[in-house]
Amino acid sequence: MSVLTPNNSERAEPSAVTIKEVARYAGVSIATVSRVLNDSPSVKEKNKTRVLEAVRKLGYKPNVFAQRLAGGKLNVVGLIIPGYEGIFHSFYAQEIIKNVGLGLETLKKDLFLHIFWGKDNFSSSYVEGVIFNDIIRNQDQLNRIIEEELPCVVINKKVEEFKVSSVAIDNEKGAEEATKLLLELGHKKVVHVAGDLTTQCAQERLSGFKKSLEEAGVTIPDYFIQEGNFSRAQARKAVEFLFTQHEKPTAIFCASDDMAYEVILYLLEKGVKVPQDVSVVGFDNNPQYLHGPLAITTVHQPINEMVTKALKILQEHISGQTMVIKKVLPTRLIIGDSTTYASKS
Amino acid sequence: MSVLTPNNSERAEPSAVTIKEVARYAGVSIATVSRVLNDSPSVKEKNKTRVLEAVRKLGYKPNVFAQRLAGGKLNVVGLIIPGYEGIFHSFYAQEIIKNVGLGLETLKKDLFLHIFWGKDNFSSSYVEGVIFNDIIRNQDQLNRIIEEELPCVVINKKVEEFKVSSVAIDNEKGAEEATKLLLELGHKKVVHVAGDLTTQCAQERLSGFKKSLEEAGVTIPDYFIQEGNFSRAQARKAVEFLFTQHEKPTAIFCASDDMAYEVILYLLEKGVKVPQDVSVVGFDNNPQYLHGPLAITTVHQPINEMVTKALKILQEHISGQTMVIKKVLPTRLIIGDSTTYASKS
């Protein structure tokens, strides 16, 4: 029948195919289509296959907004990270984003990654839950999310004061063990090149460092604690300064492998032997430096496990389980070639 | 009246306040509330203020899903970036994310940042448009977006073959000029440490390098082109290899400042003077290296302008303007302290 059918071709826009059309094509009601798609039980095999066939044939994609409005699930998780300067040089941030991304991919959920730089305007509406990255400078936003009762898990921060689940890494203990290693190797003049001290993890690493020294009864001059800001440039400056001073360190504990690497490079440039003259310890277990000039002694952070755990808890929260869970994961000291006994001088 | 009003308190959930309640509180119809919120003209000042007051008082936040379903605007822009290894050590990726984030913040739009690592499952439903980052390995996804007729602007890639707007940076010309500088300084033994050659920008920089040599009639051995993969570790390996060879270069053009910095460090370690013995040129104008041991001669990429331009075009596309725009922005050579005349040897 070659009749020019005016039909209902009034709409110009190439509007998406709806559940209604799928229903008509499959010869069932929209309710049945919906049931098939949400794999509810009690729908005959015959209809099921017909519906799925229709979906495939018409290329149907559910409208997420209608779905959500009608009370359906959302399948989008937010990851909130503050956009501080240098974030992308942080091995940590990189690993977080990557692991959350991969984790959600296996959960078949979308990731709403929110890196904010100025005053925040995160729309919580789009997400069913949030992974909140360690943020000292952003208590306000966390408070708002808590107030909205949005399912939320904070990572890499031990949140004591709030009714929020959190999964953290024991930065303090990790730093403590790293420092202890240096002390046990006989070093007394031990320096710490700290990270950006506006972050909690840098603070904790510093405090672990101090704790170990204190326990061992070792005292150091104030300038043996340098702020390296997690940046290589700053780390270089710090170590440059140190070696202009009268009292020179025999061991340096850096709050990141990036900084440790830079420090080692500087030392080598100056003809200072590592580890014979100066031992260096990093933090992160950044695989980038596995194949460097020498394997850096470092502290492994179980980022993967942290993210996995956090996503698991978040899912529980999303499905109604409200019990607050707090978890702190241990680090692991990895001995490389950048540390050795203090020389007897 | 202290009467226990059972009212309509049947629902347990702390459901959000709706437009209906705002309307009732302000003593107007929901249509009027909607009109005020979408600042349509023709609503009396008196009602406007009453509505806004009610909104403030009740803490009303529109339900984005209902809004969207009813044909309202979306205010979310997607940024798509492939999650290749080392992405976060790329100054470029960092700048893109940051600039897009800041740009959207001023436009009062949300950013749906999608960094994908495996097979892709980007949900276009959530966004009104997409900024698509230079991706060679991901033609498929771009095709899908084009097919869906989602407003889209590709950045940092000259897209010839598709009906898509794009804003690119003239990497080839930039590399050409950088190389020309070295040639004009009298260098003949010029090396290129390339970036990750699966990316278009690395390819273009390489081709600009070759072009300049060709024009000047300078020939170099094959191994004077080394793949540095945009990583410092790889750059170090490349230059290490070069200096084991018989024929040693007098100038090195690196496809990124990161790599240039690493190369300079290596040379200094080995006692090779920069720029007296070897000149080094980078690419990116990465501010991180402004305060390094010496200012690197480099090529400035107008990333900020590129993003601004791309967002402007995207907005036009979103509001119906369908004319395809293709723009290529010029780079700018910045002469630092890492280049000088070739010695007369």
Add this chain to the structure above:
DNA sequence: GTATTCTAAGAAAACATTTACCCAATACAT
């Protein structure tokens, strides 16, 4: 063969908004 239970699937309400349509009231022109 009739009554009862069970099952599959359709009809329709609900979700929160936008907007086309319409009507009342006011302003203006005759």
Add this chain to the structure above:
DNA sequence: ATGTATTGGGTAAATGTTTTCTTAGAATAC
């Protein structure tokens, strides 16, 4: 004073889905 624009704002349809309610028909029990 009456008729005609103009303006402000209310009513209700429409958006695409989920889900409750309902019902037709089949299966089981008596």
